[in-house]
Amino acid sequence: MDKETAIKLFEEQKVRVQWDEDQEKWYFSIVDVVAILTASEYQTARNYWKVLKHRLSEEGNQSVTNCNQLKMEAADGKKYLTDVADTEQLLRLIQSIPSPKAEPFKMWLAKVGRERIDEMEDPEIAINRALETYLKKGYSENWVNQRLKSIEIRKGLTDEWERGGIKKGLEYAILTDEITKAWTGMTTKEYKQLKGLKKENLRDNMTNMELVLNMLAEVSTTEISQTQNPKGLTQHKKVARAGGEVANKARKELENKTGKKVITSKNAKNLHKQIENIEETTNDQ
Numbered sequence: 001m002d003k004e005t006a007i008k009l010f011e012e013q014k015v016r017v018q019w020d021e022d023q024e025k026w027y028f029s030i031v032d033v034v035a036i037l038t039a040s041e042y043q044t045a046r047n048y049w050k051v052l053k054h055r056l057s058e059e060g061n062q063s064v065t066n067c068n069q070l071k072m073e074a075a076d077g078k079k080y081l082t083d084v085a086d087t088e089q090l091l092r093l094i095q096s097i098p099s100p101k102a103e104p105f106k107m108w109l110a111k112v113g114r115e116r117i118d119e120m121e122d123p124e125i126a127i128n129r130a131l132e133t134y135l136k137k138g139y140s141e142n143w144v145n146q147r148l149k150s151i152e153i154r155k156g157l158t159d160e161w162e163r164g165g166i167k168k169g170l171e172y173a174i175l176t177d178e179i180t181k182a183w184t185g186m187t188t189k190e191y192k193q194l195k196g197l198k199k200e201n202l203r204d205n206m207t208n209m210e211l212v213l214n215m216l217a218e219v220s221t222t223e224i225s226q227t228q229n230p231k232g233l234t235q236h237k238k239v240a241r242a243g244g245e246v247a248n249k250a251r252k253e254l255e256n257k258t259g260k261k262v263i264t265s266k267n268a269k270n271l272h273k274q275i276e277n278i279e280e281t282t283n284d285q
Contacts (some may be wrong), residue, residue, distance in 0.1 A: 016072045027084040029072055035097040052096060146211045150203055153215045157222045164236060170231055175240045182244020183217045183251060184263055195267040205267040213262060217247035
């Protein structure tokens with residue numbers, strides 16, 4: 001089951017959500033929703049939901065209490081199983097919680113659902129939203145354009161893997177690791193450690209040049225795969241290494257020409273600080 005984890009905001013309050021690709025629906029953290037509707041802290045909301053869940057179960061309201069559990073990231077950065085509900089279940093749950101925010105929340109749910117449908121019908125909407133999000137986070141426009149291109153290239157690669165019978169999840173991660181090792185000399189884990197990352201997205205913390213070379217590695221892997229039609233994970237690993245090696249040669253040649261290392265420990269915080277310094281210098285002139 002392919003899931004996209006995200007954070008949605010309702011009146012500046014966070015709601016953890018996951019998109020289920022197979023069922024084409026959002027799942028929302030029930031405790032997060034209860035916290036908003038009852039205007040309470042997380043632990044209080046958790047206790048409220050525990051009592052409400054028991055009461056609804058005794059009343060025979062199985063449509064709400066028979067909820068799924070998904071692993072979602074908590075405040076401590078770790079992932080725990082959390083009760084989740086789809087939109088239909090949430091709407092029923094809202095009716096059981098007296099709250100002045102009930103109607104605004106219903107409208108918000110409809111908006112979240114509508115946004116996803118719009119994005120599926122017109123991918124350009126999703127791209128524009130991603131562009132807006134990255135710019136708000138402080139990335140430069142040039143970096144954002146590169147990042148969006150990298151998303152397109154990554155999608156082409158995973159489509160090729162899917163065509164070749166590669167399974168999503170672990171096998172995708174194994175092949176990604178082969179590409180990363182081939183062009184950087186490090187595993188994905190080691191690369192993230194170099195940049196001081198834990199849960200953060202590695203590509204979101206690459207410099208422009210790192211992004212470009214990573215794109216070269218992935219697009220090369222796609223092209224080689226389409227030419228050679230590898231069968232099984234072992235053959236795909238050889239193709240992944242070959243694609244990564246194309247970028248590795250380009251990296252080494254550039255480093256020889258410039259005398260500077262391409263792979264750095266710089267992460268998003270450093271990149272944003274650089275942009276701020278450039279803007280301050282420009283404004284002072």
